[in-house]
């Protein structure tokens with residue numbers, strides 16, 4: 405009889421109640437709600453686990469919860485975050501975002517998939533390991549931050565100041581992770597970078613009667629013309645010199661794509677789209693998805709957008725744009741290229757405002773011990789073989805916390821295809837949650853044995 409399984413089964417109700425308790429504490433970084441309370445909760449739970457844990461203060465930033473437990477030849481860093489996205493729009497939730505209600509075998513709560521489920525699952529798995537298996541065969545270092553959802557603004561500073569504490573890690577189990585649309589666990593070995601900017605066009609000092617548009621510049625048109633120079637209808641990014649910085653994927657990176665079974669028909673049906681951009685399919689589709697940068701208009705605003713007509717000449721227009729970055733694009737480089745590109749086309753009047761600190765690209769070697777241990781563990785625990793993504797399409801602070809310190813990272817977690825992170829009715833399936841504990845146990849054993 406597997407003692408680990410016996411322990412997990414015996415503590416099932418308490419484990420679920422504890423996850424609910426974490427989910428019922430709001431911790432919205434963007435709104436500065438409940439962040440301190442949540443940090444205290446994480447600290448208390450790590451101390452209860454037996455970890456040597458403390459809060460690390462960052463001037464102007466959220467507390468980082470740091471904890472160490474176990475000993476062994478290898479050191480495993482576990483990175484998670486205790487902050488969550490804002491819950492709005494509230495009216496689209498079937499049960500409240502902080503209710504942590506259970507329906508149809510799923511727990512619904514803001515942050516349960518991203519990332520409290522993984523955080524609590526990992527802590528409980530280690531509790532079960534200590535209680536049922538014995539001493540940990542690796543040293544574990546928890547880094548749990550509270551600003552991931554607002555761009556981990558202070559984490560690079562944390563990583564720099566605590567380099568001596570962190571750099572001995574041999575690998576990192578990164579936050580997040582899910583099964584794909586065909587129930588295959590996804591292991592991600594990297595993240596795209598990101599930079600987020602606002603473009604502002606200014607017209608007259610106030611809104612004017614639209615008859616004056618004959619002689620007074622319209623900022624909505626200025627912005628539209630400027631935006632139209634950034635991308636071509638066939639989805640090519642046209643910013644001067646931008647694409648020349650994109651490193652072509654290596655043959656090994658292309659091979660990694662060929663091994664990814666991506667169910668295009670199911671994904672298109674789920675999103676309600678007839679085709680992907682440029683009718684891409686197969687390896688070309690995945691190449692664009694994972695190895696190419698994006699330039700996305702995330703928001704666009706000007707003038708009157710209420711009901712009926714209002715003949716107004718707006719005095720201001722702005723757009724919010726994010727760029728997802730791949731090697732060798734960096735946030736600073738992109739902002740610089742964008743400004744020069746606009747200036748060269750006579751759009752110096754359009755102000756480029758940096759809204760968040762950017763994040764750099766990170767990629768871990770596919771043959772690093774942590775990645776190999778994760779593949780072995782997933783093969784041992786899950787019904788379906790894992791899919792290895794050489795990089796995820798999303799972003800996070802993997803560069804400062806791991807890559808810059810020479811620590812390879814892999815992400816794997818207890819979400820599923822329809823976990824709806826960042827959206828209403830975010831959820832994890834209870835069985836995935838418990839399966840995740842067995843993955844953590846297997847990962848610890850295999851990483852120690854590598």
Ligand SMILES: [Zn+2]
Nearest residue numbers: 518553825826
């Ligand atoms: Zn998130």
